[in-house]
Amino acid sequence: MASLFRNTARLRPLTRIAVPRHVAVRSLASASTPKQATAAAAIQYDEPASEAPFFEQEPAGPSIATAIPGPKSKDAITHLNKVFDTRSLNMLADYKQSFGNYIADLDGNILLDVYAQIASIPVGYNNPALQLVSRSDEMISAIINRPALGNFPQSDWSDILESGILRVAPAGCNQVFTAMAGSDANETAYKAAFMWKAQTERGGPEVDFTQDEMSSTMNNLAPGSPNFSIMSFKTGFHGRLFGSLSTTRSKAIHKLDIPAFDWPSCSFPMLKYPLHEHEVENAAEEKRCLEEAEHVMSTYHNPVAAVVIEPIQSEGGDNHASPAFFQGLREITKKHNVLLIVDEVQTGVGATGKFWAHEHWNLSTPPDMVTFSKKAQTAGYYFGNPALRPNKPYRQFNTWMGDPARAILFRAIINEIERLNLVENTAVTGDYLYNGLEQLGQKYPGQFNNLRGKGQGTFIAFDHPKRDEFLLRAKTMGINIGGSGASAVRLRPMLIFQKHHADILLDRLRKMAADLA
Amino acid sequence: MASLFRNTARLRPLTRIAVPRHVAVRSLASASTPKQATAAAAIQYDEPASEAPFFEQEPAGPSIATAIPGPKSKDAITHLNKVFDTRSLNMLADYKQSFGNYIADLDGNILLDVYAQIASIPVGYNNPALQLVSRSDEMISAIINRPALGNFPQSDWSDILESGILRVAPAGCNQVFTAMAGSDANETAYKAAFMWKAQTERGGPEVDFTQDEMSSTMNNLAPGSPNFSIMSFKTGFHGRLFGSLSTTRSKAIHKLDIPAFDWPSCSFPMLKYPLHEHEVENAAEEKRCLEEAEHVMSTYHNPVAAVVIEPIQSEGGDNHASPAFFQGLREITKKHNVLLIVDEVQTGVGATGKFWAHEHWNLSTPPDMVTFSKKAQTAGYYFGNPALRPNKPYRQFNTWMGDPARAILFRAIINEIERLNLVENTAVTGDYLYNGLEQLGQKYPGQFNNLRGKGQGTFIAFDHPKRDEFLLRAKTMGINIGGSGASAVRLRPMLIFQKHHADILLDRLRKMAADLA
Structure with a gap:
């Protein structure tokens, strides 16, 4: 589904709620x-x-x-x-x-x-x-007949996705894996990145797992459980479960006493304000951070499968960077064959004057995955590249895989955003x-x-x-x-x-x- | 809240749905x-x-x-x-x-x-x-006014908990941390276990974090991010996010290509059927597994904070063990000061002829934490020991921390279980x-x-x-x-x-x- 919100500030009013x-x-x-x-x-x-x-x-x-x-x-x-x-x-x-x-x-x-x-x-x-939608038979059914979406999706699941979550998909993304909240949205995106990297190194989707991989993973050991990593930025926040917390670098109190993966971090630009008075210093700071990012992602001892970054570091103190910084990061990740995951959990769904904050960057190639939650009232990650679908079923799977009730709510939120031109x-x-x-x-x-x-x-x-x-x-x-x-x-x-x-x-x-x- | 379901097969009918x-x-x-x-x-x-x-x-x-x-x-x-x-x-x-x-x-x-x-x-x-409850103003409000429960809980949150989730709390548990699904229910329980263990080793809740802990955790390194572990059982299943997947040992396809923590596993009894024809062999098998469990939990190089176990291993092939096995496991965990987390995600909420499957065991001391999801249509972990509340706020926290709409639904499910004596x-x-x-x-x-x-x-x-x-x-x-x-x-x-x-x-x-x- 193409996004109605891309490259346009004014939105077409919907007839779905056809009332003055x-x-x-x-x-x-x-x-x-x-x-x-x-x-x-x-x-x-x-x-x-x-x-x-x-x-x-x-x-x-x-x-x-x-x-x-x-x-x-x-x-x-x-x-x-x-x-x-x-x-x-x-x-x-x-x-x-x-x-x-x-x-x-x-x-x-x-x-x-x-x-x-x-x-x-x-x-x-x-x-x-939203009140009206919540009283609908469709919502009532979604609440009381909650499906295991991967096994028994409801017959109108494609319609709910296409008229809702996917209607606002970022440019370059036409598929979604639905989740429950920001943390598991990010973690399932990380899992997709790891499976993609392992498949790339293995030689493609047709190459079977080895016996050694099959047996070592049962003991949490390489090669079946490889020592790949996700690179994140200092002062970034990506959630609080074990994988997402290993990429979170906001505050010690978020992380203390919890085992973490040996994954790398690098500096996020710390810009000086007002921006127009510090253009030279800030450009130098962004250049420094990009050089560090490239060094880390190309040399870290646990190979980097993906970089995750917030458009605006939110929990970490509202740290911004320029479009040029993000364009540079996209170039570096392309160069080193590392995926770029944009965490729009807090920035997404309209708050920055664009539907997705990364639309401000005008990237030459879109992010590989974009995660969402919060204002969407549901969660998940968008992607476009078909190679990010794992090569076999049941690799990216769980019982509920999201919640149709919340997906129906997000659709109503999208309609309201359009109706009021929000x-x-x-x-x-x-x-x-x-x-x-x-x-x-x-x-x-x-x-x-x-x-x-x-x-x-x-x-x-x-x-x-x-x-x-x-x-x-x-x-x-x-x-x-x-x-x-x-x-x-x-x-x-x-x-x-x-x-x-x-x-x-x-x-x-x-x-x-x-x-x- | 004491459980109405404990030690009783026949349930008092509720007046909440007071209809023939x-x-x-x-x-x-x-x-x-x-x-x-x-x-x-x-x-x-x-x-x-x-x-x-x-x-x-x-x-x-x-x-x-x-x-x-x-x-x-x-x-x-x-x-x-x-x-x-x-x-x-x-x-x-x-x-x-x-x-x-x-x-x-x-x-x-x-x-x-x-x-x-x-x-x-x-x-x-x-x-x-459930249809009736889903049409209620209370449910509509919970759907459209979803709170950040840790910061801005709704004023009737204690009532929703006490008349619902906590009314069926297992013996020994009077508190709950609510979550979204089985995986994060288990992972938040693991986090509570790690914080408890670190606090115990530190010398109690009053002892402050050291500067070394505060700085090392920002780099995912010990001592701030300690190399503690959760022990699980072979062929067990506890979810698919990074921490829970590190305790899952069901099938290789669930784990391949995903980095995992160096956490230990040990053998779950593989009993022979029919049970009455193999009593001696089965008792020996359970003894062997308990000895292995004790050895692993007391010697593993990454110290074990907790053991997680399903009452009946479900995804892993419906593997059962006797009450004596679980009683033995409880004794060993007590002896070695390791927490016991019972994962009732699939076994809980009535399917085994008890409200919680571990009620079949008649433990001398209750499990430290019990996790739930699936039939509850919401999720979380129960606990009783006040030392399992982290010593400071914002250590166990996330934006939504569960979903009141689903908690209201679970309450209606509990009422229906009582009404029909299910x-x-x-x-x-x-x-x-x-x-x-x-x-x-x-x-x-x-x-x-x-x-x-x-x-x-x-x-x-x-x-x-x-x-x-x-x-x-x-x-x-x-x-x-x-x-x-x-x-x-x-x-x-x-x-x-x-x-x-x-x-x-x-x-x-x-x-x-x-x-x-």
């Missing part, structure tokens, strides 16, 4: 709209926002009733902690009362949510179109938000440092010297916001985040900056 | 019951089955209209294969037309399904009670089925070899000299059945499989045996 935009949304939602938050006047910032809201029943602004957590939440958290680890709990949410960009809690607090479940809610809480929305709103933050940075020096994400939709971050205090204080101002790396504040609003939401966010950030100045 | 059994089911289902299959007269076998059907609208028997795959299925499979690997495809299913124990395809074939999506459908296709049903029906197979074995020598699973509910298997032909031929007789290991036919009917279904199965198996005799 706001009227229909209002009527669909009427049964389950949470009560309006007490209107907190949206304070204008910079230039007035004028576009019509996507969801008119959304609260007009945040509304703070108690400290967070308030008394009801505290009681509930104490209870939950008896059976479920709550030490990473950020906020106990009341999703019945959440709507659009706003998340509610048990104590009546309603926050503008620019963290969005770690960048994974695409089109708003209680989105009416990829363009993130591009336009992102520029507006970036400009506002740039102005805040000028007004409050030292508080919005290394602002990054220009031209990358709403995928924006900055460093703050008191980051953790900043995040906590944001909640008291009605903003739910997240961090990444050691000192970054990362903005991960939903795709339905509009200029009037940006105005509210900028206003609250301005007040916080004034308090901290 | 058959009347309610019929009325709930009326909107979406598939049309009745052409009644194939159920032929009585051995003794007549007399119990009332759980679902009166279920087809009276299999119905075969075409070869499988038929013309419509063939076309659809060809189409699907362009975008999705279909080489492991067994049967393209039409779930709209499937009901209860019967699976349908596009060509009008309706088969009695004793494979059940690789042992993962618990209470029947289009189960009316654990007792598998015990009673299993005995009936086992006896029938034993008689078939006497009548057709050499075709129902090494019959196993006596007293293990419907978790029954036998070896057949022409296994693959046998499985294919079964489809033409209206039976969907699976294999395991090299030569086993494994029966994995749903929990709603009753004596009248067993009669049909036994009748068809008898005809096949007569043809092959």
